[in-house]
Amino acid sequence: MARSSSLSEAEAGISCFASSLPGFRGVLKHRYSDFIVHEVARDGTIVQLTSFDLPTECVDVKEEEKAAPSADADHSQALELFRALCGDADCDALRGFLERVAAGGDGDVSPVILSADADKAHRSEVHNFFKKNFKFLVTDTVEHTDGVQRCIRVRLGSGAGGARGGGSRGRGRKRKNMGGSDWREDRPFDSRGSSNWSDHVGKFLRFHLYKENKDTQEALGVIGKMLGLQPRSFGFAGTKDKRAVTSQQVTVFKVQANKLAALNNRLFGIKVGNFCYVKEGLVLGQLMGNRFTITLRGVIAESEDVIKAASDGLGKNGFINYYGLQRFGSGSVPTHLVGAALLRGEWKAAVNLILDPREGDRDDINELRKHYKEHGDIDKALRNFPRHLVAERAILQCLKKCPGNYLQALKGIPRTLRMMYVHSYQSYLWNHAASMRVEKYGISQVVEGDLVYNKESPPEESTPVNIPETDDDHTNSSEIDLCSEAQPEETIQSVKVVDSGDLLKGIYTFDDVVLPLPGSQALFPGNEVAEIYHEMAKKDGISLTENAHGVKEFSITSMKGGYRRVFQRPIDFQWELMTYTDDSSSLSETDLDVLSRTKPKEVNEHVTSDPQDRLEKASDASTATNGSNFLENKPTGSPDTIPRKLAIKLSFTLPASCYATMAIRELLKTSTSVAYQKTLSC
Numbered sequence: 254m255a256r257s258s259s260l261s262e263a264e265a266g267i268s269c270f271a272s273s274l275p276g277f278r279g280v281l282k283h284r285y286s287d288f289i290v291h292e293v294a295r296d297g298t299i300v301q302l303t304s305f306d307l308p309t310e311c312v313d314v315k316e317e318e319k320a321a322p323s324a325d326a327d328h329s330q331a332l333e334l335f336r337a338l339c340g341d342a343d344c345d346a347l348r349g350f351l352e353r354v355a356a357g358g359d360g361d362v363s364p365v366i367l368s369a370d371a372d373k374a375h376r377s378e379v380h381n382f383f384k385k386n387f388k389f390l391v392t393d394t395v396e397h398t399d400g401v402q403r404c405i406r407v408r409l410g411s412g413a414g415g416a417r418g419g420g421s422r423g424r425g426r427k428r429k430n431m432g433g434s435d436w437r438e439d440r441p442f443d444s445r446g447s448s449n450w451s452d453h454v455g456k457f458l459r460f461h462l463y464k465e466n467k468d469t470q471e472a473l474g475v476i477g478k479m480l481g482l483q484p485r486s487f488g489f490a491g492t493k494d495k496r497a498v499t500s501q502q503v504t505v506f507k508v509q510a511n512k513l514a515a516l517n518n519r520l521f522g523i524k525v526g527n528f529c530y531v532k533e534g535l536v537l538g539q540l541m542g543n544r545f546t547i548t549l550r551g552v553i554a555e556s557e558d559v560i561k562a563a564s565d566g567l568g569k570n571g572f573i574n575y576y577g578l579q580r581f582g583s584g585s586v587p588t589h590l591v592g593a594a595l596l597r598g599e600w601k602a603a604v605n606l607i608l609d610p611r612e613g614d615r616d617d618i619n620e621l622r623k624h625y626k627e628h629g630d631i632d633k634a635l636r637n638f639p640r641h642l643v644a645e646r647a648i649l650q651c652l653k654k655c656p657g658n659y660l661q662a663l664k665g666i667p668r669t670l671r672m673m674y675v676h677s678y679q680s681y682l683w684n685h686a687a688s689m690r691v692e693k694y695g696i697s698q699v700v701e702g703d704l705v706y707n708k709e710s711p712p713e714e715s716t717p718v719n720i721p722e723t724d725d726d727h728t729n730s731s732e733i734d735l736c737s738e739a740q741p742e743e744t745i746q747s748v749k750v751v752d753s754g755d756l757l758k759g760i761y762t763f764d765d766v767v768l769p770l771p772g773s774q775a776l777f778p779g780n781e782v783a784e785i786y787h788e789m790a791k792k793d794g795i796s797l798t799e800n801a802h803g804v805k806e807f808s809i810t811s812m813k814g815g816y817r818r819v820f821q822r823p824i825d826f827q828w829e830l831m832t833y834t835d836d837s838s839s840l841s842e843t844d845l846d847v848l849s850r851t852k853p854k855e856v857n858e859h860v861t862s863d864p865q866d867r868l869e870k871a872s873d874a875s876t877a878t879n880g881s882n883f884l885e886n887k888p889t890g891s892p893d894t895i896p897r898k899l900a901i902k903l904s905f906t907l908p909a910s911c912y913a914t915m916a917i918r919e920l921l922k923t924s925t926s927v928a929y930q931k932t933l934s935c
Contacts, residue, residue, distance in 0.1 A: 259613055260578060260587040262924050266684025267575045267915075269691040271820065274566045276922025277559055279549030279901060281914070285466045285496045286839045289546040290913075292490065292501040293906060299544050300500050302463040302844040305517065305526040305855050307510045310454045331386040338382060343367045347407065354409055364408035364481075369397050379405055391481050408481045450507050455530035457488070457504040460513060463524040463844050468495035472523050473503065479516050480508060488534035491543075491909060498843045504534040524845060542824075542908045547917065548840045550833075552899040560901065563920055564828045568905075571822035572919035573687060576680040577912035578926055585612035592678030593793045596809060598802035600659035603674075604652075607644050618642070625649075644670055660804065668806075675807060678795075679770045679814075682786050686768050687819050690782045696763050696820060699751055702780025704816065705765040707749040748816055750779040763820055771797045772814020823905035823916055832897040840900055 262268070282288050292300040328351060336344035350365040370376050376394060383392045391410040394403050450456055464472040469492040470484065477484050486505055493499035503525075505513070510528040517524055554560045581587040586606050594603035610622040618639065625634040631653045638646050644666045651658070651665035663671060694700045748767055755761055768782070769775035771790075777783035790797050797809055805811035833840060842850075849856045903920075907913060914925040 259585055259926070260581050262578060262918075262926065265576075265578055265581055265587075266681060266686075266688050267573075267578070267918075268688045269573050270919055270922060271572050271691075271696060272566050272570045272919070274563050274570075274922075275555075275559055276563055276920060277552060277554035278923075279553075279921055280551045281547070281549060281917055281925065282496050283550045283836065284839070286498050286841065286843060287548040287550065288494060288497040289841055289843060290493050290497050290499040290501075291544040291546075292493070292499075293541040293544055294490075294502060295539055295541055297541055300461055300502050302461045302500050302524055302526050302848065304852075305514060305524075306528075307514060308528050308530055310530050328387070334386070335382065339367060339379060350407065362409060364406050366395070367405045367407065369402040369404050371402060376403065376405055383407065393483075410481065455532045456507055457531050457534045458506075458508050458510055458513065459502060459504045459529050459531045459535070460510075460525045461500055461527040462489075462503045463498075463500045463526070464493070465498050465522045465843075465845075466496060467522050469493050469499075469501070471495075475520065475523060476513070476516060476525070479519065480512065482508070488536055490535050490538060490540035493543075500844050502535060502540075504531065506534060538909065540909050542906055542911075543913075544906045545904065545913045546841050547903045547913060548900055549903070549917070549921075550836070550840075550898065550900045552830075552901050560830070563922075564901065564903075567916060567920045568823060568826035568828075570919075571820055572916050573691060574818050574821040574911060575684050575687060575915045577914045579912075579914070580680050581677055584614060588674050588677040589681040592674040592676070592681075593795060595663070595674055595807040596678060596795045596801065597793075598804070598807070600663060604648055604659045604662055607648060643667065663807075672806065675809070675812075676770075679772075679809070679812075682789055683768055683770055683817060685789055686782055686785050689785045690766070690768065690778075690819060693781065699756065699761045699763060699766060700780065701751055701753060701756060702778050702782075703751045703761075703766050704748050704768065704776060704778050705751055705755075705761045706767060706816075707747045708760055708765070748776060750776065764818075764822075766819045767816040768819055770815045770817060771809050772812040773810050775814025775816065817910065821907065821911050821916075823907060826903075826905040828901060828903045831900050831902060833900055834895045834897055836898075841902060 294300055332344055332348055332351075335347060346365050346367065350362065353362045367379070370379070380392050380394075383390055389410055390407055392405050392407050395406045396402070397404050462469070462472060467475075469489060473487045473489075474484055476482075477486060482505070486508075488504040489501060491501070493501055510530075513525055514528065517526075552560065581589055586609070591603050591606045594600075594606060608622060609626055610619045614622070621634060621637050624630065631649050635646060635649050635653070638649070640646070647665040647667065648662045651662035655661050690703075694703075699705065749755075751761060769777055769786075771786060777786060787797060795801070795809075800808045800810050802808065831840060839846070845856065903917075905913075905916070907916070918925045
């Protein structure tokens with residue numbers, strides 16, 4: 254099903270507004286610093302980067318670790334044994350690596366990659382050799398540069414007490430099924446064993462991750478590479494926007510705070526701070542929500558009253574709680590189409606949708622897609638497909654091993670990502686159902702047959718939800734809104750179908766109305782809204798009540814399902830108008846700006862890839878206004894005076910499952926699509 258453009262709002266079921274108030278023109282995300290996100294932790298605190306100080310707790314390695322051989326010890330005997338195991342070239346490479354470490358290179362010493370080794374048993378023997386003879390080093394298996402063969406990488410263990418002395422990294426536990434389908438995303442990942450950590454200190458280091466114009470996975474990938482850790486070593490409650498400035502909590506297992514803090518002067522676009530040791534790591538969904546500070550530039554309206562009415566209306570009336578366009582990807586192959594193919598059991602069709610050329614991709618990537626489609630050259634595709642194409646590469650690697658086994662290839666995609674395809678189809682149905690509910694019955698009252706959270710049920714009754722939610726923006730290779738605020742086992746109130754008795758009691762309002770994400774344990778409304786679920790699914794060749802195949806994870810009837818509020822009001826909503834003259838100036842202070850102003854000695858460098866991303870120092874760069882004469886861009890004084898432009902800054906909090914872009918859509922009464930926003934910036 255080829256498409257020439259990305260999904261429109263109407264196609265995604267996004268068609269209604271909560272109010273009839275007129276909107277106005279404004280540009281969203283003109284600069285990434287116009288979109289600031291602070292995670293709200295479960296205890297209600299707003300996560301901010303406020304300090305680079307180390308925690309007061311001291312982490313001491315145990316005595317047996319301190320006595321372990323260090324890099325500058327005599328390893329001649331072990332090297333000869335290694336020569337017999339791996340040959341002269343690898344032995345010489347390892348000897349040179351040890352010499353560089355012993356010379357005091359510390360973390361600046363690059364890892365050494367051993368020769369390609371196709372024998373898995375031999376690779377295991379090499380790993381065990383290092384565990385026994387070089388306890389201060391860490392080994393793992395990585396892909397060869399050809400994208401096909403496997404090699405062993407040797408690097409200095411970050412927990413070994415430095416390059417010159419110190420103990421074991423504490424390797425220990427086998428990381429079973431790390432990249433496979435059996436990995437549990439709902440539990441913290443313990444990246445190392447427990448033998449080298451003080452008993453009196455929490456085994457997880459929690460820190461605040463501040464990042465600019467990077468998604469969470471990318472930022473943690475950079476940190477992990479510097480520390481020699483796998484990405485799954487980190488725990489976090491949700492993935493934050495890429496084109497934004499964001500702060501969130503992250504945990505990592507058994508990493509000393511000073512090791513992580515030392516990276517700050519080497520990290521670009523990233524800072525870490527607010528360190529503390531805790532007993533448990535974060536898992537997806539462990540947050541209350543997100544606090545947004547969003548600046549819309551280039552504001553144009555008929556009058557001040559229009560802006561005031563629209564802004565006050567958003568705070569008072571709220572918005573339809575749609576899944577935003579980023580839920581369905583930004584390319585010409587919407588993710589819900591892949592999900593529909595999976596639900597039908599059309600494995601080859603799903604693979605083709607993921608691999609085939611598509612509008613919106615970079616030209617070089619589309620050429621690679623076209624070449625694979627025409628020639629089926631898996632080796633060339635693996636060599637050239639960028640690593641951020643996670644789903645594509647996973648499929649190709651499986652097809653190389655098992656040609657023609659498309660189901661197995663799909664199962665090779667990381668579980669969170671492959672389940673996102675099916676979840677996006679559920680979201681697609683939900684959006685259309687929400688629009689029908691608003692169009693048919695309005696938003697002024699509850700009607701008979703609506704689903705509501707049951708206010709009269711015992712508090713222990715609950716319904717599990719297994720649908721990953723989001724704050725905003727896509728975060729992965731296929732430009733899918735991947736698990737941005739995943740809540741795999743969130744517990745919510747039970748729901749009930751509103752009857753005439755409930756209407757007479759008057760205890761429910763439209764704020765209580767929910768709609769289901771289809772699943773085996775989800776109820777459908779008792780009115781006409783239920784029909785749209787089945788009608789749309791039937792058009793796509795899908796049954797919501799019967800399995801089309803025996804693969805449970807790609808079947809809606811094997812999912813529990815869940816519920817989502819139709820209506821949402823922004824929390825602690827504030828807005829202000831401001832004027833500016835320079836399009837490149839920042840109009841809101843980020844955490845790093847505040848630190849630079851209040852603790853300049855602690856901030857050694859700017860963190861942005863754009864040298865213009867700091868606040869303008871000129872006193873007239875931006876000015877708040879009460880709206881008086883704000884629509885007039887009249888030069889004053891000299892003819893060379895630059896006209897002032899108008900912006901509006903919004904601050905509000907949303908629960909973890911809500912999209913800020915849908916609130917902005919309600920305010921402006923315009924599309925939030927990337928294509929439309931680009932036309933405003935021109």
